[in-house]
Amino acid sequence: MLTGAGYFGVLGTSLLLAPLLPRERPLRGFDAERHPPPPVLTGDGYSITIEGKGASVLLRDSDGVAVQRFSGYRIGRTDFATGTAATTRSQTGEQSLVVEYAPRSALPGVTVRGTFTPAGRVLRVAFDIDGADPDTMWSGMMLRGAIADEPPVETVYGVADWERDPRGGVPFEANGRFVYQQRLGDRPLSIVTRPGHQDWRTRTMLHLAGVPVSEGVFRAEAQVLLGGDSRAVVVEGITAERPLAAALSTDRAYNIWDTADEPLAVRAVAYNGADDSRDVRFTWTARDYDGEVVAERDIVYRVTARSTVDDDLAVPLPGRGMAFVELTVTAGEDEVYTRTNVAVLPPHEFVETAATSMFGMAADYLFGPPEERALLKRIGVRRSRHLHFSQEERREYGFRQHRVRNPPSLDAYDDDPTALRTYTREELDRAEAGGASHYELANEWNMAGGVGSGEGADRYVRKWLTTFRRALDARDSDMGLLPVALAGMDIAYARNMFEAGLADHTRALNIHPGRVNVTPDYVPAPGGEFWNFHGALKRARALMEEYDADDMELWLTEVYAPTRPNSRNHDTYRHAGENVVLSAAIAAAEGVTSMLWYQLYDNIKANPYGTNASDAEYHYGLMLRDLSPKPSLLAYANIAEQLDEATFVRWLSFRGESRRRGMHFRTPRGDLVLLWIRADGYRLNTGGDGSGSFYPAREPWIDPWQTKEHVVLPATGDRVVEIDAIGRRTRRAVTDGEARATLDGAPRLFYGLDVDALREDD
Numbered sequence: 001m002l003t004g005a006g007y008f009g010v011l012g013t014s015l016l017l018a019p020l021l022p023r024e025r026p027l028r029g030f031d032a033e034r035h036p037p038p039p040v041l042t043g044d045g046y047s048i049t050i051e052g053k054g055a056s057v058l059l060r061d062s063d064g065v066a067v068q069r070f071s072g073y074r075i076g077r078t079d080f081a082t083g084t085a086a087t088t089r090s091q092t093g094e095q096s097l098v099v100e101y102a103p104r105s106a107l108p109g110v111t112v113r114g115t116f117t118p119a120g121r122v123l124r125v126a127f128d129i130d131g132a133d134p135d136t137m138w139s140g141m142m143l144r145g146a147i148a149d150e151p152p153v154e155t156v157y158g159v160a161d162w163e164r165d166p167r168g169g170v171p172f173e174a175n176g177r178f179v180y181q182q183r184l185g186d187r188p189l190s191i192v193t194r195p196g197h198q199d200w201r202t203r204t205m206l207h208l209a210g211v212p213v214s215e216g217v218f219r220a221e222a223q224v225l226l227g228g229d230s231r232a233v234v235v236e237g238i239t240a241e242r243p244l245a246a247a248l249s250t251d252r253a254y255n256i257w258d259t260a261d262e263p264l265a266v267r268a269v270a271y272n273g274a275d276d277s278r279d280v281r282f283t284w285t286a287r288d289y290d291g292e293v294v295a296e297r298d299i300v301y302r303v304t305a306r307s308t309v310d311d312d313l314a315v316p317l318p319g320r321g322m323a324f325v326e327l328t329v330t331a332g333e334d335e336v337y338t339r340t341n342v343a344v345l346p347p348h349e350f351v352e353t354a355a356t357s358m359f360g361m362a363a364d365y366l367f368g369p370p371e372e373r374a375l376l377k378r379i380g381v382r383r384s385r386h387l388h389f390s391q392e393e394r395r396e397y398g399f400r401q402h403r404v405r406n407p408p409s410l411d412a413y414d415d416d417p418t419a420l421r422t423y424t425r426e427e428l429d430r431a432e433a434g435g436a437s438h439y440e441l442a443n444e445w446n447m448a449g450g451v452g453s454g455e456g457a458d459r460y461v462r463k464w465l466t467t468f469r470r471a472l473d474a475r476d477s478d479m480g481l482l483p484v485a486l487a488g489m490d491i492a493y494a495r496n497m498f499e500a501g502l503a504d505h506t507r508a509l510n511i512h513p514g515r516v517n518v519t520p521d522y523v524p525a526p527g528g529e530f531w532n533f534h535g536a537l538k539r540a541r542a543l544m545e546e547y548d549a550d551d552m553e554l555w556l557t558e559v560y561a562p563t564r565p566n567s568r569n570h571d572t573y574r575h576a577g578e579n580v581v582l583s584a585a586i587a588a589a590e591g592v593t594s595m596l597w598y599q600l601y602d603n604i605k606a607n608p609y610g611t612n613a614s615d616a617e618y619h620y621g622l623m624l625r626d627l628s629p630k631p632s633l634l635a636y637a638n639i640a641e642q643l644d645e646a647t648f649v650r651w652l653s654f655r656g657e658s659r660r661r662g663m664h665f666r667t668p669r670g671d672l673v674l675l676w677i678r679a680d681g682y683r684l685n686t687g688g689d690g691s692g693s694f695y696p697a698r699e700p701w702i703d704p705w706q707t708k709e710h711v712v713l714p715a716t717g718d719r720v721v722e723i724d725a726i727g728r729r730t731r732r733a734v735t736d737g738e739a740r741a742t743l744d745g746a747p748r749l750f751y752g753l754d755v756d757a758l759r760e761d762d
Helices: 232-239 370-378 391-397 417-433 457-474 491-499 534-546 573-589 631-642 755-760
Strands: 013-016 040-043 046-050 057-061 066-075 078-080 083-089 095-101 111-119 122-130 141-146 153-163 172-184 187-193 205-207 211-214 217-226 244-249 264-272 278-288 293-303 307-315 321-331 334-344 359-361 400-405 436-441 480-482 508-512 553-559 594-597 647-654 657-667 670-677 709-714 719-723 729-735 738-743 748-751
Touching: 040 095, 040 111, 046 095, 046 111, 057 217, 066 095, 066 111, 066 122, 066 217, 153 232, 153 334, 172 232, 187 205, 187 232, 217 232, 232 244, 232 264, 244 321, 244 334, 264 278, 264 321, 264 334, 278 307, 293 307, 293 321, 307 321, 321 631, 370 391, 400 417, 400 480, 417 436, 417 457, 436 457, 457 480, 457 491, 480 508, 491 534, 508 534, 534 553, 534 573, 553 573, 573 594, 573 631, 573 647, 573 657, 573 670, 647 755, 657 755, 670 709, 670 738, 670 755, 709 755, 719 738, 738 748
Parallel strands: 359 594, 400 436, 436 480, 508 553, 553 594
Antiparallel strands: 013 153, 040 046, 046 057, 057 066, 066 078, 066 141, 083 095, 095 111, 111 122, 122 217, 141 205, 153 172, 172 187, 187 217, 211 217, 244 264, 264 307, 278 293, 278 321, 321 334, 647 657, 657 670, 670 748, 709 738, 719 729, 719 748, 729 738
């Protein structure tokens, strides 16, 4: 199994930590004649001691200056922060400060012990908890605080290993760790932990969950490193005592350049954690979207013990596009594998604004830096499902946002109409304060009683939707009201909502057209596959017409192309990009008002830097965990550009061709035609043994479509422009009014075709 490490390069998530004052607490009458001085244990470049007669542990630098205070551990809302301390020595001779925290009446029977062990350059911190409720340990917090004259900034980075499944497929990241890094003057102080919730930290606390050791016994661990190399993979390599570690980065936010005038510079660092000098070999390969090797390099460095070496690779691209960079680092018998993606995405100015563009983001978490906002604008995002943006940002970037919330339950406040009105008022107040254009009332409640049961739909309309509609009318608000977002096109639930008066309270239908391993243009027969995209939109339109509500807006507040690695029911990285293009084109053809993509980043809000290859929720992003782009990101930008100011004209049919598909849009840039074939079928990921959830996915630079159809297309001028899924352009020569191209299951976009000739034949 190959393992390696990757980490966030330019961007991390930062928090300003107010200093803890005073720098050191007074000793409260400490008498050297009556009490021995507190013990001092030393490591390489630091020392630890007990603060006065208390239970807090002080970390001091080599000059004796206190830089960090460790005050205890929190379980729920209860702090274990007082107690007694002593020194212990292990059988191997390691000395530790051990704090036995005093019991707390709020948590009877719970004991907490803190052990602080200098181990060379690393301070190892462990909290052993006995008797706690397992449900409380996931939210455990280490009580800590920076001691500094100026508030330090703390940034969190993620580090993980690249692994391969022995059955094949693409590599994936596992074993995520967090590196919280404070800048103390010109040196870093790093705290390395298991994955946690990066927002659960303040100047006095840091999320440090307790992990089960045995029944009723838990341990929460952290490693602290003062000074040295600030790069997260090096810090983690030192604290984990890795013999070899490596990572890739660039100097560009999200590894995206806006020009290909110069080769894209990818940087690597390797850490030799061995006790001796040794040869460290870098073996690089970079491939473009077509699988062509565009750069490679093999070089050996002599690296001293416990030190680092840097290398770089220049990746040339001819223009817009992307490259997939792999690096294997070897030293003796140790080997590390790591990878990242880089891309060129030239500047582009969109014409449509949030008032008319359907393109948006359903991201439930964003990190917030200006580079992120600029990227969202660049790829065409104009709408947001959540209140992420300030008034200034909405004005600067042209974003529109709304608020979505689940009420406590369908039955909440049934016996308390005053509480129901209060809840409604407070929710609408929050939405208005955030500049919301719409309020989305509940998410996927149709799943509560089982998809297709219709259970609860009438009560939802008569109680919740009616209450919010009346409240909006009473305040004469122009805020739009969106109904509950349906998981899939649940006909039973939607029909029951219409029967209960849905159209009297809202002018929209809201669905999440989830999709398994079928292409977005798949329309199943009645009673067929429930989880599909185009079929769901067509059924939604048909139901709206049935209830004479065809003028209602159709909202898709979550649209997906998840890329869980080596999963039969989820897209490969390459298919995901293709399916982004098709999903958006189909949405435009069906007159969708708002298509909100779920979501921008891989991972989840509660664990934004962690890893979980088996949980699909960690793989919905347009970008990988290391914040580098998937093909999906370039595909999103591409189709947003091509559909800017576009009007759908018709689906194309071809005489004698049942497997060829096409769409025609009219744009200010000329007629836009999308073409693809379904000779290989609508079902994706059919290889392998054909059964089970595992599918050995192909690498994103490998074209998976088996059937190629060479076509002659009628043209109007002397050239035809062909655009692939990620936005790369190819000019096709025109001879005697015809251009030649090759079609397969991936959508291709064309300008310059004679759409009138396509109307009859190809």
